[in-house]
Amino acid sequence: xxxxxxxxxxxxxxxxxxxxxxxxxxxxxxxxxxxxxxxxxxxxxxxxxxxxxxxxxxxxxxxxxxxxxxxxxxxxxxxxxxxxxxxxxxxxxxxxxxxxxxxxxxxxxxxxxxxxxxxxxxxxxxxxxxxxxxxxxxxxxxxxxxxxxxxxxxxxxxxxxxxxxxxxxxxxxxxxxxxxxxxxxxxxxxxxxxxxxxxxxxxxxxxxxxxxxxxxxxxxxxxxxxxxxxxxxxxxxxxxxxxxxxxxxxxxxxxxxxxxxxxxxxxxxxxxxxxxxxxxxxxxxxxxxxxxxxxxxxxxxxxxxxxxxxxxxxxxxxxxxxxxxxxxxxxxxxxxxxxxxxxxxxxxxxxxxxxxxxxxxxxxxxxxxxxxxxxxxxxxxxxxxxxxxxxxxxxxxxxxxxxxxxxxxxxxxxxxxxxxxxxxxxxxxxxxxxxxxxxxxxxxxxxxxxxxxxxxxxxxxxxxxxxxxxxxxxxxxxxxxxxxxxxxxxxxxxxxxxxxxxxxxxxxxxxxxxxxxxxxxxxxxxxxxxxxxxxxxxxxxxxxxxxxxxxxxxxxxxxxxxxxxxxxxxxxxxxxxxxxxxxxxxxxxxxxxxxxxxxxxxxxxxxxxxxxxxxxxxxxxxxxxxxxxxxxxxxxxxxxxxxxxxxxxxxxxxxxxxxxxxxxxxxxxxxxxxxxxxxxxxxxxxx
Ligand code: ADP
Ligand code: SF4
Numbered sequence: 001x002x003x004x005x006x007x008x009x010x011x012x013x014x015x016x017x018x019x020x021x022x023x024x025x026x027x028x029x030x031x032x033x034x035x036x037x038x039x040x041x042x043x044x045x046x047x048x049x050x051x052x053x054x055x056x057x058x059x060x061x062x063x064x065x066x067x068x069x070x071x072x073x074x075x076x077x078x079x080x081x082x083x084x085x086x087x088x089x090x091x092x093x094x095x096x097x098x099x100x101x102x103x104x105x106x107x108x109x110x111x112x113x114x115x116x117x118x119x120x121x122x123x124x125x126x127x128x129x130x131x132x133x134x135x136x137x138x139x140x141x142x143x144x145x146x147x148x149x150x151x152x153x154x155x156x157x158x159x160x161x162x163x164x165x166x167x168x169x170x171x172x173x174x175x176x177x178x179x180x181x182x183x184x185x186x187x188x189x190x191x192x193x194x195x196x197x198x199x200x201x202x203x204x205x206x207x208x209x210x211x212x213x214x215x216x217x218x219x220x221x222x223x224x225x226x227x228x229x230x231x232x233x234x235x236x237x238x239x240x241x242x243x244x245x246x247x248x249x250x251x252x253x254x255x256x257x258x259x260x261x262x263x264x265x266x267x268x269x270x271x272x273x274x275x276x277x278x279x280x281x282x283x284x285x286x287x288x289x290x291x292x293x294x295x296x297x298x299x300x301x302x303x304x305x306x307x308x309x310x311x312x313x314x315x316x317x318x319x320x321x322x323x324x325x326x327x328x329x330x331x332x333x334x335x336x337x338x339x340x341x342x343x344x345x346x347x348x349x350x351x352x353x354x355x356x357x358x359x360x361x362x363x364x365x366x367x368x369x370x371x372x373x374x375x376x377x378x379x380x381x382x383x384x385x386x387x388x389x390x391x392x393x394x395x396x397x398x399x400x401x402x403x404x405x406x407x408x409x410x411x412x413x414x415x416x417x418x419x420x421x422x423x424x425x426x427x428x429x430x431x432x433x434x435x436x437x438x439x440x441x442x443x444x445x446x447x448x449x450x451x452x453x454x455x456x457x458x459x460x461x462x463x464x465x466x467x468x469x470x471x472x473x474x475x476x477x478x479x480x481x482x483x484x485x486x487x488x489x490x491x492x493x494x495x496x497x498x499x500x501x502x503x504x505x506x507x508x509x510x511x512x513x514x515x516x517x518x519x520x521x522x523x524x525x526x527x528x529x530x531x532x533x534x535x536x537x538x539x540x541x542x543x544x545x546x547x548x549x550x551x552x553x554x555x556x557x558x559x560x561x562x563x564x565x566x567x568x569x570x571x572x573x574x575x576x577x578x579x580x581x582x583x584x585x586x587x588x589x590x591x592x593x594x595x596x597x598x599x600x601x602x603x604x605x606x607x608x609x610x611x612x613x614x615x616x617x618x619x620x621x622x623x624x625x626x627x628x629x630x631x632x633x634x635x636x637x638x639x640x641x642x643x644x645x646x647x648x649x650x651x652x653x654x655x656x657x658x659x660x661x662x663x664x665x666x667x668x669x670x671x672x673x674x675x676x677x678x679x680x681x682x683x684x685x686x687x
Contacts, residue, residue, distance in 0.1 A: 001335055004302075004336060004338070006303075007338070009306055009309050010023065010302065010305055010306060010309065014292055014315055015292075016056075016100070016166065016254045017219035017220065017253025017254070018215070018216065018253075019100055019165045019219050021055040022100075023055035024305075024309060024315065025054045025055050026055065026058075026294045026319070027057045027319060027323045028256060029058040029061065029104035029170075029320075030058075030060060030267075030320035030321075031073075031074075031351075032045060033073075033354045033357060033369075034060075034359050034360070035073075037670065038074070038359065038670045040089075040668070040670055041369070041372040041373060041670060043092075043093045045360070045369070046090050046094050046101075048377070050093070050095075050098070051331075052323075052327035052329065052330060052331050053328065053334055054323060054330055055099055055330070056099060056101075056102055056316070057100070057102065058103065058166070059076055059087070059090060059102065059104055059164075060075065060076060062076035062077065062104055062155075062159075063077045063107070063108075064079075064106065064151045065107065065148075065155070066079060066117040067107070067114060067119040067120070067121070067122055068107040068108045068109075069113070069117040069119065070113075071116040072115070072357050073357050076103075078103075078105065079155075080158075083158065084158040084159070084162040087103070087159075087162040088163055090162075091103075091162055091165075101165050101166070102164065102167075102168065102221065103166070103168060104223065105155050105159065105169065107152070107176040107177070109122060109124070109137075109179045110123035110128075110129050110130055110137040110179060110185075111179075112129070113129060120138050121135060121138065122137065122138050122176075123137040123138075123185070124176075124179050124180050124186040125137070142190070149202075149205055149206065152169075152209060152210070153209045153213045156209070156210045156218075157214060160213075160214040160218050165219060166220075166253075167218045167219070167220055168222070169206045169207055169210055169221070169222045169223070171222060171224050172224060172266070173266065174228075174262070177202055177203050178225055178260060180199055180202045181203060181235060181240075181244065183234065183240075184233055186199050196240055196244070196247075200247060203248065207222060207248065219253035220254075221253065221255070222251075222252040222254070222255055222256065223256040223258055224257060225241075225260030225261075225266075226242075226260075226281055227241050227260065228259075228260040229259060229261040230261055234260070234261065235260065237280075245288045245289055249288050249291065250291065254291060254293070254294065255285055255291055255292070255293045256293075256295070258296070259278060262563070262566075266296070267321065267351055267563060268563075268567075269347065269562060269567075270298065270345060270347070270438075271433075271434035271530075271534075271564060271568075272567045273298075275297060275299060275300065275304060276298075276299065276308070277297055278295050278297045279295075279297060279313055282295035282313070286313065286314065292316065293314045293316075294314055294316035294317075298319075298322060299317050299322055300325075302333050305317045322343070322344045325342050325345070325362055325363075325365050326344075339447070342364050342444050343437075343440045344440075345364060345437045347645075348564060349362065351562050351563045352561035352562050355563070356561060363441060364441060364648070366645075366651075366653070372668060374656075374667050376652075381655070381656065382656075384410040384411050385660075387411075387412070388411050388412070388475060389411075389414075390406055390411050390413045391414050391416070391468065391475070392406075392413060392416070393468065393478045393623065394417065394481055394636075395415055395417030395457070395479075396423065397425070397426060397644050397647040398479040398481075398637065398648065398650050399424070399479030400415075400442060400445035400446065400651070401647075401655070403445075403449055403455055404445045404448055405652050405656065406655045407448075407452040408452075409655065411658075412454050413454065413456070414456045415455065416461040417457070417459050417460075417461060418461065419459065421459065422445075422446050422459070423441075423446075424442075424481055425644065425647075426438050426441045426442050427439070427442065428508070429531075429534075432530075432535065432538055433534060433541060434537075435530075468630075475658070476631075477633055477654065478621070478624050478635070478638055479634075479636045480620045480621070480623060481619075481620050481636065482617040482619050482620055482637035483507075484507035484614065484617050485616045485617060485618055486499070487615075488526075488585045488588070490527060490615030491528060491551070491615075491616075492526050492584045493526060497587050497588065499587070500588060500590050502590035503588045503589060505588065505611055505613055506611060506612045507612065507613055507614070508531055508614060517544065517610050518609075518610075520544065520545045520608070520609045521539050522546075522547050522609075522612070523548050523549065524550070524612070524614065525550040525556070526550065526584065526585070526614070526615045526616075527614045528552055528556060528557045528558040529556065529558045529559065530556055530562075530568075532548065532556060532612075532614040533548075533555050533568045535614070537568075537572060540577060541575065545576075545578070546577050546578070547577070547578040547579070548572070548577055549579075549580040549595065549606065550580075550581055551583060552581060554569060555572055580595075580604075582598045582599065583595035583597055584598055586603065591607055591609070592605055592607050592608065593605075593608055593611060594606075619637065621639075624638065635650045635651050635654050636650050
């Protein structure tokens with residue numbers, strides 16, 4: 001297949017200062033949860049992005065000095081020459097495919113705790129750190145600013161020695177240089193505070209320093225949060241954000257435009273933002289500077305990308321999440337395979353990996369984070385080991401992924417789905433407010449499976465144990481999903497609670513199967529991911545009075561990991577939700593929920609008209625046990641209920657490993673190596 005000429009513009013080379021990007025696909029810096037402790041995983045991941053056609057591939061945030069220690073989160077370091085040596089493997093992996101390697105130098109200022117290094121936290125002003133904890137921030141004196149500039153300059157030189165082509169000055173996401181820019185954080189009265197010129201002084205000096213140190217060989221990029229989304233209190237793209245670019249516009253070789261005010265604004269989930277959502281803020285930049293501009297916006301549509309270039313919004317197609325969901329997105333467009341793009345659904349499960357300090361995972365791309373550890377490639381899977389006839393029961397995320405991956409391997413696969421459409425839980429979940437893009441999990445797989453002559457799909461085919469036995473498959477794969485519990489067992493309650501025979505309990509399964517509600521609704525959430533909040537939103541929009549009750553202290557508390565929690569709670573408050581926190585279920589009477597304070601024995605009664613329980617889930621595993629003599633396998637929620645990402649991963653893992661000796665499957669591990677050094681232990685006598 002050949003490339004659609006309409007997309008040719010995306011493959012123009014673009015000059016960035018002293019270096020040239022081979023095309024306009026620009027993987028902007030993004031966290032991987034790997035950092036300096038997982039250099040092999042990290043380098044391999046970036047190499048795969050370059051192999052997939054991203055003309056520029058950047059690292060994640062890279063600390064320039066021990067006073068920028070983001071533990072317990074994972075991050076890169078360029079504190080010394082060993083770090084530079086370590087990072088040279090990443091630039092090499094990127095260069096191997098002809099792409100440019102960018103590195104995001106970083107200092108977090110008061111956004112770090114320095115728990116590991118025990119350095120004092122510094123910032124433009126004395127005050128509290130970003131995190132709620134007892135340690136305070138020391139205001140930087142002029143001598144500290146000088147020292148900081150030297151740290152940055154030294155790190156830039158090390159980045160050049162590590163063969164990076166683009167070196168970042170990072171003034172985004174409320175990190176140190178941005179803290180100096182924003183009047184919210186900088187009320188200094190010296191030459192670094194007050195007027196915008198003064199607040200921009202440090203950024204200007206950093207650009208000058210970096211250009212002077214490495215500008216002859218490396219491009220210098222500035223990542224700027226052009227709007228904090230805080231209105232007049234902060235930097236806005238209409239006023240000060242624009243003025244900064246008017247003032248410094250021609251200095252760096254490239255502008256990477258982002259949003260400030262928390263990472264959740266910049267990598268906003270699809271529930272709260274459409275594709276190209278940052279154009280509103282970044283759109284003006286090219287009218288003010290002649291330098292190349294890049295910005296993100298969850299771009300997955302090649303037509304939208306062409307529009308960005310042709311309308312002069314930006315020179316590159318900036319992407320973090322779309323490059324995670326499909327590292328081969330550019331290659332697919334280049335090869336006329338754009339219909340095969342695995343589109344990001346905007347669920348932000350990738351963000352949760354960084355927030356939990358673990359390697360990157362992705363709902364759409366099960367190979368993400370496994371490139372080095374398991375040797376999984378996002379666009380290639382080994383062919384079958386022998387002929388086998390496989391039967392998959394259930395066409396949800398797990399069943400679809402296993403069918404697709406086994407089909408790709410060349411096996412003969414039959415997929416039976418009880419419903420009249422494929423998708424399982426994503427059909428329901430994507431019907432919730434803002435979650436419509438989640439259906440891409442189904443659509444991507446359904447489309448590719450539909451083209452395979454070796455995968456047969458049967459809808460409206462609820463199979464029983466007898467049907468399955470008759471089919472005589474070499475391997476039965478059960479992906480029949482899960483159901484929500486009705487007995488109160490959830491994160492905070494470990495034994496089934498007493499439930500009156502007369503109590504009418506609803507779960508999300510009832511709502512999705514079409515049960516009509518009238519009157520007030522009480523939602524009890526002891527799951528803590530998105531379901532309770534999203535159902536509450538749906539019911540509020542439908543005109544119900546809704547009370548959200550939970551043992552947690554906030555709505556949908558785990559969504560702090562996907563950077564969505566504040567958005568969810570704000571939206572539900574604006575829709576008039578009632579909330580009751582820190583209570584857990586004790587029993588359910590006819591029309592009354594009895595709860596108990598999680599800190600005391602105090603008991604409460606909550607009369608209800610409709611009660612929806614969102615607690616744990618149980619695997620729908622009857623078939624599995626009925627067929628045990630045929631050695632079926634269970635995957636996805638039917639094995640253990642979890643996220644869609646885990647269901648897809650489970651299906652993919654089974655397909656990759658099918659036919660392998662389990663004993664031979666040993667994921668590689670990154671290890672901290674013992675260094676033999678002489679320690680000054682017991683060197684002095686104690687009196
Ligand atoms: P997962 O997330 O693990 O893929 P889902 O609940 O999304 O799980 O999907 C399970 C799918 O399995 C549903 O679409 C359901 O209709 C289907 N299913 C369950 N039992 C059977 C069965 N006996 N025969 C065919 N399909 C089934
Ligand atoms: Fe997109 Fe979700 Fe994958 Fe992140 S985890 S890249 S948001 S599909």
